[in-house]
Amino acid sequence: MGKMSSPIKYSSTGQTVTSEKTVTETTTRQSHSPSKLNRSFLNSSQTTVTDDDLGYSSYVPSMSPRKIVINRARSRSVGSLEHLNFEDETSKDVGLNYVEINIDEVKTTRNHEKKEMQELNSRLASFIDKIAFLEAKNKILSDRIDIDLKQFKEDWSTNAVIQKIEAELKQARKLHDDVNNENGSLKIAIRSLEERNDKLQEENGKLETAYQNSKQAIDRQMQVVSDFEAENNLLRRKANTKDAESKKDKAEIKRLRDELKQRGDTLNRENLNLVKSENKRHTVEEEFEYFKHLHGQRLNDLDDILSRDRQKEEDIWTKKMEQGLKKIQDSYDEQLEVTKAAYGLKSNQLENDVNQYKRRVIETESQKDQPNQEIARLREEIRAMKVKFDETKDVNLSMRVEIAAYRKLLEGAHDSVGLKQAIEALLRQYSMKQETQEKTDITTHRVITGEMQAKIKYQKEAKGPVGICDCSEDATYIVLENTQSKDEDLTGWKIKRLLEDTGDKVDFTFPNGAKVKGNSKVKVWARGYKPLGKSDDFELPYQQTWGQGSSVTTYLQNPSIEEKSTHVKRSVYNTA
Incomplete structure (x- = not known):
């Protein structure tokens, strides 16, 4: 918003009056017309001019011409709005320009300029009133002069008086002309002031519009600043949340490392147990060969004792x-070789997995922006390791069962009847084991006098x-439960079922609009x-089946690949 100053100088009879006012723009324009002011002046102040008022009784023609000097100077000062950047209301907020402005200073300056404008308008009105008064006075004087001249001509006829x-009339006419000239100059000054007033009002309107635009721009910028502050606070909260998640991830990584170390220790113990089992197996084989030779000699002795009628049955x-025995020995040797190869592969694989885990832990610490996915992947691998570990335990358990069977066989070798029962029991146990491996659904079975049980655990x-609330034993359905009072949208959610015995997977994705009440x-x-x-269920x-097995894991994932629920089934075998 700018200011305009206009110095006006009046000079009359050696006196100079200088008036300088600052004109500011107002929203309401005031126009003053000389004719209206004359009428208002005449109506408001109708005075009767007498001879005493005009000094006629002691009239001395001492009129002198008055000079009016009007010097116009126009200046513009930008004031405190030099640094304003005005923007159109339709401008787009592509680049956000901050407006540095002091609203209180602008308001104070505007009120001051408004007061000065009102004072200037008052002075202009007083000038117009003064001009109207002088015009009326000139008219009265002119009429009085004409009357006096006529009266003088009638009363005084001497040449001296005439x-x-x-001379006085000439001087009065000259004064009248001077007054008329002054009146014309004042009218010119009035017109100039009116034009200047119009320009100032126009500029004031523009400045008012610019002020409103700048005010709106400031409001927009303040709103933008508020939005930025809110976004900054949100980012700070997210950063704090990420820090907390990072701490949780570090704790989870530490726990996984400890668990991995425990798994390694367990693997070492299992390897040690395997070596012990191998040593026991060699001892049992040597004892078996010894007792086999001994039983062979006893059988030869029995052949001589037994009658010829039973010779055929004995041969059969x-x-x-x-x-x-050969079938059992071949099966045991084959299984032993497979177990050795499997243990070697699993040992190498576990060592590779440990190295991979170490590298992945380092990568996880360096890539904190993807902790959830990395942890999910580590959990998957740990589950796979658990499955492999359980399989190793199953193999170890089967070896223990075989060793127990051989031990029972040797214990029953002291008499022929016990040997026959041991062989029949061993054959029954072997056939039961083969059927159990084919069906993958072990309940219980007995080995001679010992008992082997399969205990199913759910987690x-x-x-x-x-x-996940429940998984049917016949793998025909999976039950999901919503424990809250409001409905839950399942669009994009997935159910994944992993059969760890065979490695098969079954996936199901909920369609759009799926929900659980x-x-x-x-x-x-x-x-x-x-x-x-x-109608509320899915298919x-x-x-045609969800899949069955001794070790089954079922996951429920949301669209962000976050595991929301887990259902684990494990079969643990025990011998009594």
Whole structure:
């Protein structure tokens, strides 16, 4: 907003009056017309001019011309708004320009300029009133002069008086002309002031518009600053959350390292147990060969004792026993070689996994922006290691069962009846084991006088209101439960089922609009098993079963690939 100063100088009879006012723009324009002011002046102050008022009784023609000098000077000062950047209301907020302005200073300056404008308007009105008064006075004087001149001509006829009157009349006319000239100059000054007033009002309107625009721009910038502050606070909260998550991730990594160390120690113990088992196996084999030779001699002695009528049955029995022993020996040797190879592969693989874990832990610490995915991947690998570890335990358990079978066989070798029972029990146990491996559904079985049991363990974990409630034993459905009161949208959620015995996987993705109501359950059926009328349930599109096995893990993931629930089934074998 700018200022305009206009110095006006009046000079009359050696006196100079200088008036300098600062004119500011106002929103309301005031126009003053000389004719209106004359009428208002005449109406408001109608005075009767008498001879005493005009000094007629002691009239002395001492009129002198008055000079009016009007010097115009126009200046513009920018004031405190030099640094304003005005923007159009339709301008886009592509680049955010901050306006540095002091609102209080602008308001104070504007009020001061408004007062000065009102004072200047008052002075202009007084000038116009003065001009109207002078015009009325000139008219009265002119009329009085004409009357006096006529009266003088009638009353005084001498030439001296006439000359004197004519001189005075000439002087009065000159004064009248001077007054008229002054009146014209004042009218010119009034018109100039009116034009200047119009220009100032126009400029004031522009400045008012610019002020409003700048005010709106300031409001927008303040809103932008508020948005930035809110976003900054949000980013700070997110940073604090990320720091907390990073601490949790570090704790999880430390826990995984400890667990990995424990797994390594367990693996070392298992390897030590394997070596001990190998030593025991060699001892048992030597004892078996010794007792086999001894039993062979006893059988030869029995052959001589037994009658010829039982010779055929004995030959058949001996042949079957030799075939059974050979079959058992071949199966055991084959399984032993497979176990050795599997242990060697698993040992190498575990060492590689340990090295990979160390590298991945370093990468995880260096890549803190992806902790969730890395931890999920580490969890998957740890689960795979757990599965491998369980398989190793199963193999070790089967070896222990075989060793127990041989021990029972040797214990029953003292008499022929015990040997026969031991061989039959061993054959039954072997056939039961083969059937159990094919069906992968072990319950219980007995080895001679010992007992082997398969204990099934279930483990459930949920991170949120929605989780896996149950998995059917026949693998026909999976139950999800919502423990909160409001509905939960399942669009994009996934159910993953891993059969750790065979490595098979079954995946299901919930369609758009899928949801589970509050405090209720929903089932996901295998294909062909969904009952009629179950509109809230879901069905696998292709698979006719969820898959069965001794070790099964089921996951529930949200669209962000975060595990919200886990259901684990494990079969643990014990011997009594």
